[in-house]
Amino acid sequence: MVKCQVVMDALERIAPKRLAEDWDNPGLLVGAFNQDIRKILVCLDVSDAVVEQAVKTGANMIVAHHPLIFKGIKKIRTDLPLGARLQNLLKHDIAVAAAHTNLDIAVGGVNDVLAEAIGLGKLSTFVITSQEEDGTVESLGRIGSLPAPMEVTDFARQIREALPTEHVRLVNAGPRPVRKVALCSGSGAEFIQKAAFMGADAYVTGDVKYHEAQTAVEMGMHVIDAGHFATEFPVVEVLCERLAAELAEYHMEVIADTESGDFFTIV
Ligand SMILES: [Zn+2]
Structure with a gap:
């Protein structure tokens, strides 16, 4: 058992809050820093199913990628999903923390885990978010390269096999082989032009819309939309292992959500 503060310090070493975007809401969102934590459940979203999983397994802290509370709330209506979930969490004394864009x-x-999963090496920065005086540069997304050029359909299949999804959507921009790849986990379609300008042969992300796909084709760059869920879910297992390692001296039990899936299915 450790204090919640100790878990938050461990999370800070993995995903420092100063890295987060201004609009984001990472950190401890429910619970108390002086609360005793027995067991931690790591997940992507704090869904009702995840809260049930925590109750069932005796986890009294949930560490999620997506913040449960994003904007200011003016009421806690327990007949609505968020209010009911907050009530359930408080009733069971379950703390909730998020590491969102700071973990990206x-x-x-998230992005390094995605890059490794889909076979990219020689990673460098993509969308610069901060630049320190000592020369340290932080970025959302990564640019990397495949060991050898590939046909884009083969690359799309490789991504499908590597990620927790049964399909990916390929925006094929023509016969251009793929070697240099830009990626942004989750919803990264806003960076399509930037990826093209940086010379990427293909861009991997989720949540791509029709006209965004059109832009990519017009700029001669392939896009593989592997879905918001599938591009992010692999980090859950990794974050679970890293938290367990950070808290090893306390023998803290950290488990990963293995039950959640994508909202989207194909029929
Ligand atoms: Zn996300």
Whole structure:
């Protein structure tokens, strides 16, 4: 058992809050820093199913990628999903923390996990979010390269096999082989032009819309939309292992959500 503060310090070492975007809401969102934590459940979203999983397994802290509370709330209506969930969490004394864009940006975070999963090496920064005086540069997304050029359909299949999804959507921009790849986990379609300008042969992200796909084709760059869920979910297991390692001296039990899936299914 450790104090919640100790868990938050461990999370800070993995995904420092200063890396987060201004609009984001990472950190401890429910619970108390002086609360005793027995067991931690790591997940992407704090869904009702995840809260049930925590109750069932005896986890009294949930560490999620997506913040449960994003904007200011003016009422806690327990007949609505968020209010009911907050009530359930408080009733069971379950603390909730989030590491969102700070975990996207952090070294070894969501984007690095995605890059490794889909076979990219020689990673460098993509969308710069901060630049320190000592020369340290932080970025959302990564640019990397494949060991050898590939046909884009083969690359799309490779991504499908690597990620927790049964399909990916390929925006094929023509016969251009793929070697240099830009990526942004989750919803990264806003960076399509930037990826093209940086010379990427293909861009991997989720949540791409029709006209965004059109832009990519017009700029001669392939896009592989592997889905918001599938591009982010692999970090859950990694974050679970890293938290367990950070808290090893306390023998803290950290488990990963293995039950959640994508909202989208194909029929
Ligand atoms: Zn996301």
